[in-house]
Amino acid sequence: MPLLGSVVGTDPKAVRDWATREVESWKKALPLLAREELSVQLSLLLARWSITSKPNFLARTLPPEVTKDLLEGFDQAVLATVEQRTQLHFDDFSRTMLQLPVRHGGVGLSPSAETVPHAYVAGMAAAISGFLFHSSIMQQGHFNEVKETASMRKLEEIIQHHYPADSPIKLQDKRHMADLDSFAKHYCHSKHSTKLQSRLVTAFRDDKFAQIQANKDLSPHHRALLSSRANKQSTAAWRAFPLTAEYELTDDDATFMLEYATAASNPGYPERCSCNKSHFDLEHAVHCGPTKLQRHNMMQHRLVSFAREQALAVKQNPRLTVEDAKKILEPDVIFYFLPKPLETDVTVVNPCAPSWLQQTLIKAGTALHSQCQKKCKKYLDSALLHGHDFAPLGFETHGRFSQHVLDLLAKLASNTPDNVGYAIADMTLDLSLTLVRGNALCARRTLRHALRARDLLRSPLS
Ligand SMILES: [Zn+2]
Numbered sequence: 001m002p003l004l005g006s007v008v009g010t011d012p013k014a015v016r017d018w019a020t021r022e023v024e025s026w027k028k029a030l031p032l033l034a035r036e037e038l039s040v041q042l043s044l045l046l047a048r049w050s051i052t053s054k055p056n057f058l059a060r061t062l063p064p065e066v067t068k069d070l071l072e073g074f075d076q077a078v079l080a081t082v083e084q085r086t087q088l089h090f091d092d093f094s095r096t097m098l099q100l101p102v103r104h105g106g107v108g109l110s111p112s113a114e115t116v117p118h119a120y121v122a123g124m125a126a127a128i129s130g131f132l133f134h135s136s137i138m139q140q141g142h143f144n145e146v147k148e149t150a151s152m153r154k155l156e157e158i159i160q161h162h163y164p165a166d167s168p169i170k171l172q173d174k175r176h177m178a179d180l181d182s183f184a185k186h187y188c189h190s191k192h193s194t195k196l197q198s199r200l201v202t203a204f205r206d207d208k209f210a211q212i213q214a215n216k217d218l219s220p221h222h223r224a225l226l227s228s229r230a231n232k233q234s235t236a237a238w239r240a241f242p243l244t245a246e247y248e249l250t251d252d253d254a255t256f257m258l259e260y261a262t263a264a265s266n267p268g269y270p271e272r273c274s275c276n277k278s279h280f281d282l283e284h285a286v287h288c289g290p291t292k293l294q295r296h297n298m299m300q301h302r303l304v305s306f307a308r309e310q311a312l313a314v315k316q317n318p319r320l321t322v323e324d325a326k327k328i329l330e331p332d333v334i335f336y337f338l339p340k341p342l343e344t345d346v347t348v349v350n351p352c353a354p355s356w357l358q359q360t361l362i363k364a365g366t367a368l369h370s371q372c373q374k375k376c377k378k379y380l381d382s383a384l385l386h387g388h389d390f391a392p393l394g395f396e397t398h399g400r401f402s403q404h405v406l407d408l409l410a411k412l413a414s415n416t417p418d419n420v421g422y423a424i425a426d427m428t429l430d431l432s433l434t435l436v437r438g439n440a441l442c443a444r445r446t447l448r449h450a451l452r453a454r455d456l457l458r459s460p461l462s
Helices: 012-027 040-052 054-061 064-085 092-099 113-130 143-147 150-160 172-177 181-189 195-216 218-228 234-240 251-262 292-309 322-327 354-363 366-385 403-413 423-460
Strands: 313-314 333-335 344-349 387-398
Touching: 012 054, 012 064, 040 054, 040 064, 040 234, 040 251, 054 064, 054 113, 092 218, 092 251, 113 150, 113 181, 113 195, 143 150, 143 181, 143 195, 150 181, 150 366, 181 292, 195 218, 218 234, 218 354, 234 423, 251 423, 292 313, 292 322, 292 333, 292 344, 292 387, 292 403, 292 423, 322 423, 344 366, 354 366, 354 387, 366 387
Parallel strands: 344 387
Antiparallel strands: 313 333, 333 344
C-alpha cells in the first residue's frame, strides 16, 4: 500500500513493483534535461538534484535489496542524460571526478545507489526514535519481539556488515552499532538520530575519497587535478544558480567547466598544440597563447568593479600585451584604503602545468604560493617606497584563490554596511565564474589555432 510517498506491505513483489514504477516515473522527466532549450548550467544543477535528493526518501524507507538495483539504473540514466546534453563522455577518472562530492572537488553527481545501506540505517534510526521511544514496546520490555521482524534483522545485518569496529569508515557512533539492542537504546533519542544519514554518508564518502587518493595507479596529472580542486573556491562554481547575469554561464562555458574539471577525453581535439611545445589538451590550452592576458584583465575588472560598488577609490593600469605586462613595474590596481593604499598584482597560474606539477603533487596550492612570492619580490619594494602596502592577488586556473584575495574581499565587504555593496560570498562566486569564463576563452582560442595548424599540416598547399 502506498503511504506518505513510500510503500508499506508484506508482499515483497508488490513493494518492488511499486518502487520500480516510482523510479521509472522519475526517468520520464530526464529527457527534458537533455533538451537544448534548457541551459547546460541549469541542466547540471537539476541533474545533481535528481541524483541526490530524489532517491533519498525511497532509500530511507525501503530495504537496500529493493532500492539498490533500481537506483543504480536511475544513476546511469542521469549520467547518460548529462553526457547527451554536454556531448562529453565520462569514463574511468573523469567519471570519478563527475561522481565525487562537491566538497571533495568533484561535480557532485554522486551515485545514490552506493549509499542506500546508510540511508536505510538512518531511516530506521529515525523510525525508532519517532515510534519506539514513544510507544510502550520499549518501556514494557517487548523489544525482543520487535527484533525478530524482517526489517530489524535486515538492519542488524547492514550495521554489522558496514560498521564493524575495524571498518575503515570513521564514525564516532560505531560503538552504538554493535548490535540491535545498542542501536535501539542509542537511536531511540531523536537528538542522536537527527542528521544521522548525513554523518553516515559523509563517513562513507570520506573513506571512498581516501581510497581514491591512495590509488597508486593514479597518473601525476590526475592526482594533481584531484588535489587542486578540493577547496572552497574551486567548488563554488557548481553551486551557482543563474539568477543574475553575473552567475549565468553560457552553454559553451558551462560545458568547458565540466570538461576541464573532470579531465574528460575529447576525441575531436587535435593531437598537437599550434605552439608545438605540447600535445593538445585543456590543461595546456588554458595557459598557452596571449588570451591569458584577457583572462587577467577580466579578473582585474571584476575586482575594480567590486571596489567601486563598495565606494572605494581605485586606480588601475591597463595591460595591453603580454610583453607590456612583463616589463611594466606598475601595479595592476591600487585600492585606496585608509590609512595605507594597497597596491596589487593579479596573477593566474595553472597548478597542473608541467612546470608546476611536481610542486602541486607535494602540496596543493604550492604553485599559487610560489607565484605570489615571486610577485612580492617584483613589486613590494616599490610599493613601500610610495608608502603603500602590496598584495599579490593570485588565482589557480582550477579555482583556488590566494589568501590575499580572500583578505581583500573581506576588507572590501567591511567597507560598507551589510545592506549595501556585495557580500564576500557573492564576490567569491563572481570571481570563480569569471575565472571559468576566462579559462574557457583561452582554451577556445588555443583550440582554434591548433585545429588550423593541424589542417595546414594535412594539406599544406591549400
Ligand atoms: Zn600550446
